[in-house]
Structure formats: structure tokens, C-alpha cells
Amino acid sequence: MLLFWTLIFAVSLAVLVKGSNWLVTSAEKIGLAVGLSPFIVGVTIVGVGTSFPELISSFVAVLKGVPEVAAANAVGSNIANILLIVGLSALVGRKLIVTKSLIDLDLPLLAIGTVLLLGVLWDGVITFGEALLMMITYGVYLLYTMLHKESEDTQEIIDAAHLHASGRERQPTQENSTHVIPGLTGDVEREKCESGVFTFPSRGARNRQTPCAQAQGVCRFTAWDFFMLVVSIVVLTFGAKYLIDSLVQLSIILNLAVGTIAITAVAVGTSLPELFVSLRATFQKKSEIALGNIFGSNIFNSFVVIGLPGLFYSLPVDSQTLFVGVPTMAGATLLFVISGISRRIHMWEGAFYLSLYVLFLAKLFSWF
Template sequence: MDSMALLLFIFVIGLATLVMASDFFTDAAEKLGLAMGLPPFIVGVTIVSMGTSLPELLSSLFGIAQGASEVVASNVIGSNIANICLVVGTAAIMSTKLLRVMYNLISVDLPLFVGSAFLFALMGTSDQQFSRGEALILVLGYVIYLLYILRSSQDAEPEEGAASGAASGGASSSGAPGDGQIWRHLLILVVSGLFIFLGANYTIDSLIKISDRLNVGRDLIAISAVAIGTSLPELMVTINAARKNKAEIAVGNVVGSNIFNIFVVMGIPGLIRPLPVSDSLLAHSVPTLLAASLLMFFIVQDNKITIWEGWLFLLLYAWFMGTIFGFL
């Protein structure tokens, strides 16, 4: 009964709803955390860094629920390749200056960023699936990563806390958020959460039907259309940061999102059900992810990304998509 045009319309609307609702959800959660007195650093590490990956996580969970567990690995790999090549490449080209990268990102986060890609490759190639034990390792790995970030921030916190406390001591009562503001953020959080649920549900449901109609693998649609769509939050955040010459946010957002995708977006669904990894994914997409991750690692060793290096990322992504669909 459903025509192909209707299925495509539902897919586009569902994906757009998922992405837009995730943006509202992240913004409301960030403001709610600050209104409740949580330190800005904690809000950034937990809510903001995870919020842009909500579309990947929710679409993967609905893939599991609807019996399409093969889309999880494809979604993660496709999103991570899009984050590196499409998002970083676009940011480098659109930035008014060179994208400069802070030392801490290179010394701590970037090795884990590359290591997570190799960990994915090793786990996937061993038996062509992610077992529950491997998924548990991934989730624990992300918990350790968060604990390390929080612990490493404590050295700077006392000085910052003393300075901010002295500056805001007399204004704490007048600057305190009202109950109405908190309830407003809570309402936005609940409503956007509902739309995230609906968007993810209809996106995966239409993806399954479209792949069956076209007689193509669900992983092909997941690694292309779904991956690009769920990477839109990272793309918007990164472009805005690049335009404002905030390279640490632009590049750090991509690095943090890729780490979250492999450790959490693969880990949590993998705890529910073992996740298969197709032959085509292992033969083509996983090597591309490793190549893009290593390229990113070596390019930022001089603490900057030039416009020409941005074009190199975009050319790599154009090649990847061309070979996925058999154009090249």
C-alpha cells in the first residue's frame, strides 16, 4: 500500500525530525543542567558531547527493536567517516583562519580516537559480529574515558572555582534561575524526547521498507543516507564553531562524537543483541575509516588543519560515496 514516494517522504521527514528534536533536546538539557547548578565543564562533557550523537544512538536502538541489527555497525562507521571527511573537511574550508588544535586534544583524545577505530576493526573482523562481552568492553571503555576527563579537569577547578566564587558571590541570589525557567526546560526536554522517539522509529521503519522495495542491503542505506543525516548535528556545530574561529570546539566535537559512536552507540545496542558486521563493511568501509582516522591523526600533528587538507578530506569522502554506490 505504501508507495516508494511515500516511503521516501516518511524517511526524510523522520530523519529531519530526529535531527531537529535532538538539537532541541541537547539545548534544553544543557540549559537545565546549568540552571540546576551543575558546573559548565560537567555539562559540556556529558550533555553536549553526547547530545550530538543522540540520532545515531536512537536510530541504532530502533534498528535492534525492529530486527535490523545490521544497520548499527553501518550507521556508526558511516557516521564516523562522515564526521572526519565531510564535517572536518567542510569546517576547514569554511573557516576564516586555519583550524588550530589544542595540545591536549592531540596528546589524549586523538590517540583514543584512532585507537577506537582500530578496536572496532579488530572486534568486527574476529568473528564478523560484536558479542555482548565486546559490547561491555566498549561501554566500560567510555566510562573510563569520562572518568579520566573529569579527573584531569580537577587540577584547574579549584583556581577557577575560587575566581568565579569571588566574582559571583554577591550576585548568586539575583542570578538564580526561577522555577518557571526550569519547568520550561523540562517541558522542552520531554516534548523533544518524544519527537526523537517518533523520528527514530519512522526513520528505521521506512529504511527497512525502502531497502526491501529496492532489493538493496539495509546496511547500504544506513552507511549513506542515515549516516549523513545523523551527522548533521555535528556538521552544524562544527561549521558554526569554525566560523567563530573556535577550532578546539570544531575538531573536538568530531573527535568526541566518533569516540562516543564506537564505544556507546555500538556498546549499548550490543548489550541487547549481538551485532553483525557484513563482508562489504569489513572489506571497504572499515579500511576507509582506519585510513581517515590515521589521516586525521597525522594532519593535526602540527596543531592545524589547512584549507587544502580540508579539500583532501572531502575528496576522500567523495571517493567513498562513489565506490559505495558503484559510480567509481
């Protein structure tokens, strides 16, 4: 039975990640076609695409009677994003450069978000009022991002939204000296979209204006796009359902608390999109995407992955998450902020981050 439920767990994670990709691709194309501004599409759909698995699995966990998974998932994902993903990225890339835009905007927002999350978690339960506060704060964060989008003019910022959803990079076309819109996913590059300039934010790497393909074209979506939107929602729902079912069964078989598995295996599994985005960006020497991806994901996890389910159900925080996970998240975020202020994350720091993650796992499973 252990092998069976482990297999179900792994397949469910893969389905959850793939369903998230499909949802972002189809919803983005439909949103543009019905007249939403590219910036709004980027913030609301593409910008949070890599965190859909955490959000959906937390919602399903609440509905299936294991609400402690929500807090454990968010805290564990934040820890994995910093210690595991940033650690691996720094180790692989040998050095990550932290740009001024990340230091001026995202570092303070991440620090504020983490402090607020710590305040919400400290008493061991997330109430409706606290969840509402988290959602309002995230709305303020989005508004703040929009108000500051015109201030970004660095040429090294590229559109990470495409990387979030598909991991494939568009190349400029030569026709009429125009470019394919790098923020669009799926088959959108075959569509000709008008209005001259599209603006897509990435989380952390914000707002690069990119010339559009043709001044005379229109953005369209087909019945297939709508079909894939529906399919992706169904896939996400079933993937999350079986993920939580397998999580509960594994906790029984292994005699571990549900929260312990959620803060480790589920958190790492649902952070795979962030891992793929950051490692690919690191290989391409695009540190701002690699780091901006983590900044935005942690902010989303802190506010929405906990806040949205908390609007419908009080969320308990299990003891492992409260006494091991929360202090680790606070320490990891502090290290990340200090590294960011120094403007560089070196290879030795990446190795240090990874060693801290191993120590976190060891403490969690009482290996010392």
C-alpha cells in the same frame, strides 16, 4: 512510493535532530536546577548532545529487527565526520589549527578508540562482552577527562556545549562585569545562577571556567522544561521509528542492503548536528571547537552508539560495512591523526578529504 518514503526519511531525520536539541536544552537546565555540577551536566548531557540521533536510531533499529544498522551508522558517521565535515571545514576556513590540548589528549584517545573498534568489528559480529568492554572503556574516557579538567588553562577554549545544542552564541553582559553562562541553552540565560564559576567541557575543547551571572541567584526549571523533556523523548522515539521504517522501505525499493543506506544516508543525516557545529565554529575562526566536536563525536560513536545497543542484542556487521566502511574509517582516522600531529589542516587537505569521501561512496555503490 520512492518519493513518499524519501520524504518520510528526510522528515524523520529533521525530527530526530530537532528532538535531540530539545532534549539537551531541557535536560541540561533540569540537571543544573536539581544540583548536578555543571561539569557533570556538560559531560553527560551537553557533551554527547550531537550524537543522540545516532544512538536513538541505532536502538530503534535493533528493536525493529535490523540490528546491522547500528554498526553501519556508527562507522558511517565516523567516516562522514572526518572526510566530509573536517574536509568542508578546512575548505571553508582555508586552514584549521590543531591546538596542543587536542594533540596531547584527544588524538591519542581517538586513535585508541578506533583501534578498539576495529578489533570489535573484525569478526563481523558485536557480542555482549565486546559491547560491555566498549561501555567500560567510555566510562574510563569520561573519568580520564574529569581527572584532567584542571590541567586546561588555555584562554582560546570556549564553551562548545552551547553550540552543540543550539548553534547560537551568548554575548557577555555589561551588568556588574559578569557574563551570561555560554554553556546553557534554551532560555537559561534569563535565569540567574549562583556559585561564582561554572565549568563546562566541550568534547575536545575542554573545561573553560566562566563567571556566573549573579552571586545571589539560583538555577530553576519550570513545568515547561519538564514538559519539553518528555516531548523531546517522544519526538526522538517517533523520529527514529519512522527513520528506520523508511530506511527499510527504501532498501527494498532501491534493491540496496539496509546497511548500505545506513552507512551513507543515515550516517550523514545523523551527523548534521556535528556539521552545523563545526561549520559555524569554522566561520568564527574557532578551530578547536570545529575539531574537538569531531574528536568527541567519533569517540562517542565508537564506544556508545555500538556498545549500548550491543548490551541488549548481538549486532551483526553487514559485508559493505565490514569490507568497505571499516577500512575507510581506519584510513580516514589515520589521516586525521597525521594531520593533527602536523598542527594544521590546510585547504588542500580538506579538498583531499572530500575527494576520498566521494571515492568511498563510489566504491560502496559499485561505481568502479
